[in-house]
Amino acid sequence: MGAGGSAWKRAQEARQYERELREQLRAAQWEVRNWEAASEGERQVAAKLQVLTRRGWRLLLDRRWPGTRAANVDMLLVGPGGVFVIDVKNWRHAPGTAGGHLTAGGRTHDGEIGKLLRMTRTAENAVTGLNLSPVAVQPLMVFAGRSVNAALGTVRLLGEREVTPALVAERTRLRPADVRAVADHLERAFPAYESTAVPSRPAPARAPAPDAPDDVLFDAEGIRNAALEAARSAPIEQWMTFLHPEQLALVRRNWSGPARVSGPAGTGKTVVALHRAAYLAARTPGRILYVTYANNLPRVQGTFLRTMAPAVADRVDFSSLHAWAGQFLRDRGIASRLDPGKTENAFSWAWKSHGRGTILETLDPVPGYWQEEIDYVIKGRGITTFEEYASLRRWRRRTNLRRPHREAVWALYEGYERNRIGTGVHDFNDILALALDEALAHPGATPYTSVVADEVQDLTFVGVRLLHALVGDADNGLLLVGDGQQAVYPGGFRLSDAGIDVRGRGQVLRTNYRNAKEILDAALAVVADDSFDDIDGTPTAGRRDVDLAYGDGRVTRFTAPTRAEHDAALLAALRELGPVAWPDTAVLCRTGTERERYRRLLTRAGIPAITLEQYDGRPVPGVKLGSYHRAKGLEFKHVHLPDHDAPAAAGQGDGTDDGVARERRELHRSQLFVAMTRARDTLWLGTVSRPQGG
Ligand SMILES: Nc1ncnc2c1ncn2[C@@H]1O[C@H](COP(=O)(O)OP(=O)(O)OP(=O)(O)O)[C@@H](O)[C@H]1O
Numbered sequence: 001m002g003a004g005g006s007a008w009k010r011a012q013e014a015r016q017y018e019r020e021l022r023e024q025l026r027a028a029q030w031e032v033r034n035w036e037a038a039s040e041g042e043r044q045v046a047a048k049l050q051v052l053t054r055r056g057w058r059l060l061l062d063r064r065w066p067g068t069r070a071a072n073v074d075m076l077l078v079g080p081g082g083v084f085v086i087d088v089k090n091w092r093h094a095p096g097t098a099g100g101h102l103t104a105g106g107r108t109h110d111g112e113i114g115k116l117l118r119m120t121r122t123a124e125n126a127v128t129g130l131n132l133s134p135v136a137v138q139p140l141m142v143f144a145g146r147s148v149n150a151a152l153g154t155v156r157l158l159g160e161r162e163v164t165p166a167l168v169a170e171r172t173r174l175r176p177a178d179v180r181a182v183a184d185h186l187e188r189a190f191p192a193y194e195s196t197a198v199p200s201r202p203a204p205a206r207a208p209a210p211d212a213p214d215d216v217l218f219d220a221e222g223i224r225n226a227a228l229e230a231a232r233s234a235p236i237e238q239w240m241t242f243l244h245p246e247q248l249a250l251v252r253r254n255w256s257g258p259a260r261v262s263g264p265a266g267t268g269k270t271v272v273a274l275h276r277a278a279y280l281a282a283r284t285p286g287r288i289l290y291v292t293y294a295n296n297l298p299r300v301q302g303t304f305l306r307t308m309a310p311a312v313a314d315r316v317d318f319s320s321l322h323a324w325a326g327q328f329l330r331d332r333g334i335a336s337r338l339d340p341g342k343t344e345n346a347f348s349w350a351w352k353s354h355g356r357g358t359i360l361e362t363l364d365p366v367p368g369y370w371q372e373e374i375d376y377v378i379k380g381r382g383i384t385t386f387e388e389y390a391s392l393r394r395w396r397r398r399t400n401l402r403r404p405h406r407e408a409v410w411a412l413y414e415g416y417e418r419n420r421i422g423t424g425v426h427d428f429n430d431i432l433a434l435a436l437d438e439a440l441a442h443p444g445a446t447p448y449t450s451v452v453a454d455e456v457q458d459l460t461f462v463g464v465r466l467l468h469a470l471v472g473d474a475d476n477g478l479l480l481v482g483d484g485q486q487a488v489y490p491g492g493f494r495l496s497d498a499g500i501d502v503r504g505r506g507q508v509l510r511t512n513y514r515n516a517k518e519i520l521d522a523a524l525a526v527v528a529d530d531s532f533d534d535i536d537g538t539p540t541a542g543r544r545d546v547d548l549a550y551g552d553g554r555v556t557r558f559t560a561p562t563r564a565e566h567d568a569a570l571l572a573a574l575r576e577l578g579p580v581a582w583p584d585t586a587v588l589c590r591t592g593t594e595r596e597r598y599r600r601l602l603t604r605a606g607i608p609a610i611t612l613e614q615y616d617g618r619p620v621p622g623v624k625l626g627s628y629h630r631a632k633g634l635e636f637k638h639v640h641l642p643d644h645d646a647p648a649a650a651g652q653g654d655g656t657d658d659g660v661a662r663e664r665r666e667l668h669r670s671q672l673f674v675a676m677t678r679a680r681d682t683l684w685l686g687t688v689s690r691p692q693g694g
Pocket residue numbers: 237239242243244247263264265266267268269270271272483486512513514632633634635677
């Protein structure tokens with residue numbers, strides 16, 4: 001059939017579909033005719049929604065509002081798109097929204113919005129027992145006889161014409177069995193009024209009123225388009241709707257100050273953090289700031305939140321901490337000049353004059369270690385005097401620095417600072433320090449009522465203090481989410497040193513939902529002997545107890561005598577997975593240089609690849625390629641770690657102190673652990689068998 005023929009066929013199908021919808025509407029009008037408690041307008045709205053019952057939705061009409069003496073809830077609608085608590089308005093005047101208020105006939109009706117939100121809370125509480133996340137329960141006001149499409153906070157305002165297409169277009173949150181379970185549950189929690197004689201289950205489709213007028217407020221074409229659109233957008237994952245009871249309790253908990261959620265890799269910390277952000281956004285008038293250290297993660301997490309809770313997504317700001325601090329300074333009119341190239345030069349010059357040939361070289365001749373000492377230990381912890389540094393406990397630094405070493409480090413630090421200030425530039429630590437000063441000087445300068453920090457183990461002391469300064473010890477203000485075992489940068493600090501008290505407000509998650517057992521065992525074997533202290537001061541063993549929720553998986557180890565053979569095996573493994581699996585596949589490398597190398601290899605082999613810097617959480621048809629650092633917080637069905645046990649380039653050469661070398665190895669093991677735990681189903685570990693010392 002030619003293009004014209006198939007277009008004709010599609011038009012025929014569309015007309016047929018619309019005819020069926022109109023027949024369904026007529027049958028629905030017949031079904032709701034006995035709803036005595038309702039006005040004609042409400043009956044018309046109910047008929048429109050009753051049409052959805054042919055598409056897997058359940059409509060509960062005129063229910064008692066539990067906890068009140070005699071109040072009712074007009075409708076509860078449960079379907080693939082979630083739970084909707086519906087208030088129908090049959091107003092004489094057209095509704096409007098002005099300045100954040102619901103208006104009609106020159107009056108405001110904010111009380112109606114408040115009432116609907118309270119009903120929604122009751123429904124949210126009712127479904128907690130089913131572990132349904134609050135993001136799946138939404139308030140909806142429908143205006144009989146009107147055409148409206150607006151929102152006030154989390155409340156959607158739809159006209160009789162718009163409501164059915166809008167609900168058909170909702171993304172899939174509940175499977176058919178879930179719809180049944182949730183609707184049955186709500187039916188019991190919100191009992192029917194006796195007067196309501198409307199069947200709550202779909203009645204057989206029939207058209208008993210053939211002469212029913214064609215309804216101009218029924219948008220059959222809109223419903224057809226919405227159904228097509230909903231089919232195109234892939235169903236979102238189940239976990240976005242159902243949480244473990246422990247996770248749900250954390251999402252809904254009322255914390256009387258800063259709080260901490262920790263737990264081993266894959267235990268759903270980010271899931272809790274995202275649902276918590278959505279929950280808070282629905283309840284507070286202020287904005288929510290969601291930050292991480294890595295700058296690719298906020299994009300991905302923002303995409304997830306928009307998918308699961310579109311009504312609140314515009315009130316949550318996702319950003320990396322450094323990008324946010326830079327913007328904050330600009331907004332406050334504070335000059336800063338971030339210039340990584342020039343600050344690198346400032347350090348090189350300082351090393352030449354204050355590092356090379358000094359006592360520091362006896363511990364590690366590689367300047368990188370000492371640059372980290374300045375970045376993470378001195379500036380990252382906001383140390384400004386030698387006396388503070390002289391007695392500082394250097395968390396996660398394994399080498400012992402005696403006073404002469406510390407004096408030498410301090411001279412290097414001062415040299416660096418002189419050079420940097422001389423060229424008029426700032427490093428990343430300066431940006432955070434400037435932002436902290438500004439936040440402390442002007443409390444309340446930002447619109448945030450809550451701040452959620454994910455992967456908090458990689459933020460510096462100054463960074464965490466900055467976030468704390470934004471919300472202080474306010475109830476539900478600061479939530480720190482992360483896992484000390486997954487720290488991929490040197491140094492560390494204790495929350496108590498930063499004046500952040502999370503005692504009694506800490507929770508550890510224990511069920512791993514991501515990794516197959518074989519994969520988690522292989523990853524834990526890498527860090528089994530590396531006990532660590534978390535930022536809240538809890539000493540933790542490297543091999544941790546976790547409950548596993550996920551099924552079978554496979555770890556493949558491949559050793560080749562040469563790099564060429566190793567790379568050929570990697571390509572063969574990727575080809576074996578095939579193009580369908582590539583979007584769920586990642587190749588992760590230790591360094592950015594290695595990543596570039598593998599990017600060229602994949603390109604030459606004709607395997608499409610995108611870097612994690614380009615990835616924003618939406619599906620793309622290619623293998624993801626990135627460094628271990630960039631992969632943090634993400635997950636893939638298939639993970640490949642080429643040359644994963646190559647000796648680390650720096651810090652293991654001749655003349656390196658044992659403590660420094662040990663610290664390096666520990667850090668590399670943490671990074672490898674993070675990379676390995678990104679894998680859900682299969683993990684490929686490549687090795688090039690180098691000659692000893694090579
Ligand atoms: N209640 C749940 N039921 C089923 N799957 C879940 C549940 N909670 C989380 N998951 C799944 O577990 C995986 C890991 O979740 P998440 O990324 O939030 O863990 P995490 O603790 O932040 O991990 P990491 O620290 O390793 O980055 C995700 O695929 C998520 O979909």
